[in-house]
Amino acid sequence: KNEVEQSPQNLTAQEGEFITINCSYSVGISALHWLQQHPGGGIVSLFMLSSGKKKHGRLIATINIQEKHSSLHITASHPRDSAVYICAVLNLSKGTAGGTSYGKLTFGQGTILTVHP
Amino acid sequence: DSGVTQTPKHLITATGQRVTLRCSPRSGDLSVYWYQQSLDQGLQFLIHYYNGEERAKGNILERFSAQQFPDLHSELNLSSLELGDSALYFCASSAVGVSTDTQYFGPGTRLTVL
Numbered sequence: 174k175n176e177v178e179q180s181p182q183n184l185t186a187q188e189g190e191f192i193t194i195n196c197s198y199s200v201g202i203s204a205l206h207w208l209q210q211h212p213g214g215g216i217v218s219l220f221m222l223s224s225g226k227k228k229h230g231r232l233i234a235t236i237n238i239q240e241k242h243s244s245l246h247i248t249a250s251h252p253r254d255s256a257v258y259i260c261a262v263l264n265l266s267k268g269t270a271g272g273t274s275y276g277k278l279t280f281g282q283g284t285i286l287t288v289h290p
Numbered sequence: 291d292s293g294v295t296q297t298p299k300h301l302i303t304a305t306g307q308r309v310t311l312r313c314s315p316r317s318g319d320l321s322v323y324w325y326q327q328s329l330d331q332g333l334q335f336l337i338h339y340y341n342g343e344e345r346a347k348g349n350i351l352e353r354f355s356a357q358q359f360p361d362l363h364s365e366l367n368l369s370s371l372e373l374g375d376s377a378l379y380f381c382a383s384s385a386v387g388v389s390t391d392t393q394y395f396g397p398g399t400r401l402t403v404l
Binding site for chain 1: 292323325332333334335338346348378380382391392393394395397398400
């Protein structure tokens, strides 16, 4: 079982619909990231969450640390939202020289979103 | 534009060869991360450098190595290349490298091994 599971794997919507993408993880984390990967391949960081909820424009991200679950919502979806959305969790792990490393992201498999006009 | 640059954009080479991928972080960022994205494995963390020092290793093969130079740019060296090394290689940078940092991703280098 992967440490980070996303659902659904594929999502098709009509313009204007409300969209939810889910992410569940099985390890202790220090933060969770939502990333967007455009069809051309570029990756953009949308949110970094360690608790609660964040909103940016039409995007809302929530996290429930106790349930090890996060959701990404898109309100009033638009064709330009079509992309792959990737959840990634940040683990605190022992660094190469001992001590704590802050930088290890473990990724979900991504959700392919297609929004039709 | 994230401010992170990667060169080259595309690289086509043969099995057994060695290549070097280069990453320049955003101005002022001290941490550089390398990731590999392949069709079958998805995105995977390879290695993290902070201010010239290796901080953590992920699923990085022994044939791969990286370093971060005094000017903070980083290079990922891939040797004895195999067909399975064909992938998109991303680098990302962040201000320091703590859990509250946002990581800014470069455009990636697409490596094709023939």
